[in-house]
Amino acid sequence: MSQRVFLSIFECEDDIMDAARAVREEGLSIVDIYAPYAVHGLEKAAGFAPSRLPWATFFLGLSGATFMLWLMFWTSAVSWPLNVGGKPWNSLPAFLPITFELMVLVAGVGSVITLFIVSGLRPGKEAIMPYPGVTDDKFALIIEETDATFDPEAVRLLCEKYNAIHTEEREEK
Amino acid sequence: MAEGSSNLRTPLILGDKKPKQVSDDICGILDRKPTRMWYIAFLASLLVLGIGTAATVYQVMTGIGTWGLNKTVGWAFDITNFVFWIGIGHAGTLISAILFLFRQKWRTSVNRAAEAMTIIAVMCAAIFPLIHMGRPWLAFWALPYPNMRGPLWVNFRSPLVWDIFAISTYFIISAVFWYVGLIPDLATIRDRAKPGMRKKIMAFFSFGWNGSYRTWVRYEVVYLLLAALATPLVVSVHTIVSMDFATSVIPGWHTTIFPPYFVAGAVFSGFAMVLMLMLIARKVMALEDYFTMTHVDAMCKIILVTGSVVGLAYLTEFVTAAYSGSVYEQFVFMNRAFGPYAWAYWIMVSCNVISPQMMWFKKVRSNLYFVFILTIIVNIGMWFERFVIIVSSLHRDYLPSSWADYTPTIIELLTLAGTFGLFFTLFLLFCRFLPVIAMGEVKGVLSYGRSKKARVFVAQANEPMGVTPVLEGEKA
Numbered sequence: 001m002s003q004r005v006f007l008s009i010f011e012c013e014d015d016i017m018d019a020a021r022a023v024r025e026e027g028l029s030i031v032d033i034y035a036p037y038a039v040h041g042l043e044k045a046a047g048f049a050p051s052r053l054p055w056a057t058f059f060l061g062l063s064g065a066t067f068m069l070w071l072m073f074w075t076s077a078v079s080w081p082l083n084v085g086g087k088p089w090n091s092l093p094a095f096l097p098i099t100f101e102l103m104v105l106v107a108g109v110g111s112v113i114t115l116f117i118v119s120g121l122r123p124g125k126e127a128i129m130p131y132p133g134v135t136d137d138k139f140a141l142i143i144e145e146t147d148a149t150f151d152p153e154a155v156r157l158l159c160e161k162y163n164a165i166h167t168e169e170r171e172e173k
Numbered sequence: 174m175a176e177g178s179s180n181l182r183t184p185l186i187l188g189d190k191k192p193k194q195v196s197d198d199i200c201g202i203l204d205r206k207p208t209r210m211w212y213i214a215f216l217a218s219l220l221v222l223g224i225g226t227a228a229t230v231y232q233v234m235t236g237i238g239t240w241g242l243n244k245t246v247g248w249a250f251d252i253t254n255f256v257f258w259i260g261i262g263h264a265g266t267l268i269s270a271i272l273f274l275f276r277q278k279w280r281t282s283v284n285r286a287a288e289a290m291t292i293i294a295v296m297c298a299a300i301f302p303l304i305h306m307g308r309p310w311l312a313f314w315a316l317p318y319p320n321m322r323g324p325l326w327v328n329f330r331s332p333l334v335w336d337i338f339a340i341s342t343y344f345i346i347s348a349v350f351w352y353v354g355l356i357p358d359l360a361t362i363r364d365r366a367k368p369g370m371r372k373k374i375m376a377f378f379s380f381g382w383n384g385s386y387r388t389w390v391r392y393e394v395v396y397l398l399l400a401a402l403a404t405p406l407v408v409s410v411h412t413i414v415s416m417d418f419a420t421s422v423i424p425g426w427h428t429t430i431f432p433p434y435f436v437a438g439a440v441f442s443g444f445a446m447v448l449m450l451m452l453i454a455r456k457v458m459a460l461e462d463y464f465t466m467t468h469v470d471a472m473c474k475i476i477l478v479t480g481s482v483v484g485l486a487y488l489t490e491f492v493t494a495a496y497s498g499s500v501y502e503q504f505v506f507m508n509r510a511f512g513p514y515a516w517a518y519w520i521m522v523s524c525n526v527i528s529p530q531m532m533w534f535k536k537v538r539s540n541l542y543f544v545f546i547l548t549i550i551v552n553i554g555m556w557f558e559r560f561v562i563i564v565s566s567l568h569r570d571y572l573p574s575s576w577a578d579y580t581p582t583i584i585e586l587l588t589l590a591g592t593f594g595l596f597f598t599l600f601l602l603f604c605r606f607l608p609v610i611a612m613g614e615v616k617g618v619l620s621y622g623r624s625k626k627a628r629v630f631v632a633q634a635n636e637p638m639g640v641t642p643v644l645e646g647e648k649a
Contacts, residue, residue: 013620033386036192036361037616043390051394061402075317075326084330094330097413101338104406108346108399112353115395116380119388125381127360134384135360137192137616 004145005031006152008159009131009138009166013039016139019162020045023143026158028150031172034130034140053118057111064106069099131166138165145169185279185621188462192616199608199615200365202458207605210457218597225591228584229304237307239584245577246567250585251301252417253559254592257442258298259340259414260435260555263407264443265291266347269354270403273396278621279471281614282463285358286454287447288351289607293599294446295344297592302336304588332416339413346406350399353392356382357613411436418562425505425566428493434486441479441525442555448472449548450600452541454609463610466539473538476551480529483558487526501571509565513578517561524554 010016017039023030030046043050076082077089087094116122130140141164143155156167190198207215232239242249265287272280303309315337317327327334360382363375382388415435418426448469455464494506509518528550531537538544569576603609 034384035386035389036384037357037613038389038393039617042386046386048387048390051391053391053394054398057398071317072329076329080323080326082328084328087330091330097335097409098329098338100405100409101342104402105342105345108402109349111395111398112349115391119391121356121380121382121388123380124377127363127376127379127381127383129364129383132364135357135364135382136196
C-alpha cells in the first residue's frame, strides 16, 4: 500500500522540536522523524508512545535469574549433592551472586536482541535513507498526507517558518 | 565567550561546533593515513605482545614450575595481574553507565574510548586465570555443562566459580554496551565513506541504521536499561573478585572491608588509565576541543575521591587489625609495613595515598604534564597494592618453619609485559578503525552551556529561508 507523505528537512535540533510540536498542534500525524542523534524530549514533541522494552527486560531478567537459581539448586542438591565444608545442599546465600550475574546477562543481551528484532535491525541490512545526511547533521520530518483536506502549501509554509531547508511531497511504498 | 551565552554552565565542547563539523573532525582521523608515530607505537606494542606470547607458550608447554611460586606463596603474580587489569576495566563502565545514570554529560567525550579500554583490559585480565589453570585447553571444565563424569557439576559455593560468571558476564555486557553505542556512529561513517571496502564493512556492521526516531526512542530506552544493569554489575564484579580473598581464612584477606575497598581501588586505577590514554589521544589526534580541561579536571577529582577512599581503607585495615585481638591479624599488618616486603608497601602508600592528594590543587589539575605523570604513578601504586595484599599476607603464614619469600621469574615478568603489549596493540587498532569519540552523543551536548534563545533569535533574524542558521559564536 502506498502512502503519500510530506518530507521536510531541518538543520537544527530546536527547529525540528518546534516544528514537530507545531505540526501536531495542526492535527497532522507524524509518520517518523529521522535524526543524527537523540534529542532530549523530541519523542514527546512528536507524540511517539514510550517504548515497552522495559517489560521485555524485566521478564528476561526474571527468567535468567530463575533459571540459574533452579540450575544451582538442582545440580548441588538433587543431581549430585556433594558435601563442601559441611554446608547445606541448598546453600541459598552462596547462590545469589551467580543468580544476579545471570539476571544481568540475560536481561542485557536479551534486551539488545529484542531491540534489533522490533526495530528490524540486522547485520548487513540495507539502510533506507529518507534524505542524505540524516546520519550526519540533518533532521527529516515525515508527515502523513491523510486525506483531501491536506494542504501541502500550508504545511510547507509551516515548516519553513521553522527554518526547513528543503520540503517535498513523496509517494512512499 | 560570545554575548548571550549562558554563564551558568561552561560548554562541554569548545569551538562552537555544528554537528557536521563533529563528523568531519572524528571521521577525519579515520580518513587520514596513520602517522609515523602510530606505526612506531603499534610495532613496539606488537613486539612486546610477541615476546609475551612466547613466554606464555613456553610456560604452558613446560609447566607452572617456571614461576617463582613455592609451597607457602601459592598465589602471587597471576592473580595480582588479573586483579590489576580487571580494576583498570572498571573505569570504562563507571564512565559509560554510572555517569550516564547521574546525567554527567561530560562523559560523552570519554565514554567510547573508556569502554574500549574496559573490553581490552578484561581480555588482558582473563589471560591470567587461563594460564594459571596450567592446562588452559581444559578451561571449559570451570563451566557447568552436562558431562560424562556423573554429571559432575562445579561447586557453586566457591567465589572462584562466581568469578567465572562475573567476569564473563562483565565482558559480554561491556562488549554489547559498547557495540550498541557504536551503531549510530558506524552508520555515520558508512554514509560518509566513498564506495569501497570501508563502506561495505560499515554497512554490514551498522545493521541498517537510518536514524529513524521510532528506533531512537527504543534505542535510548535500551541504552538506559543497559546502564542500569551495568551499574550494579560493575560493583558486583569487583566485589566478587575481592571475595576470592575475603572468604578465605588468611589473615590480611579475611575482612569485610574488601568489597568496597576493592571497588574504590578499581575505579581509582581505571580512571588514571583512561585519563592517561585520553591525554595521549587528545594530543596525537588533536581532540583538544572535545576532551577539554573541564574533562581533565572532572576526572582528576574522581581520582582524588577514590584515592582518598583507598587511603582511608588502608588506615581502617590497620585499625581493625589492632582492635581485632588476633595476634595473627596484627602480625600480618606489621609485617606488611615493616617486613621484607616493606618496600612494596611504601611504594603503594606513596603512589596511592600521597600522590593523588596533590590533586586538591587547581594548579596541579590544570597542568597536563603533571597530571599525566600522576596517572602513571597511580597505576604503578595500584599494581603494587594487589601485590602487597596477596604476597605479604601469604609469605609468612601460621607456621614460621614454612615462611618463604617470593620473587617473580623472568617468564612471569614477560607475561605481564605481554599483556601491556596486547592492551596497547588493540587500543591503537581501535583508534585507527573506529571513532574514538561517540559522535552521536557529542552532537547531542553541543548546545550544552550555550544560550538557546540567542541562537534561535540569530537564526530567525537571518536572511531568507534555506540559509544555514548562524550560531552566535560565529558572529562574534
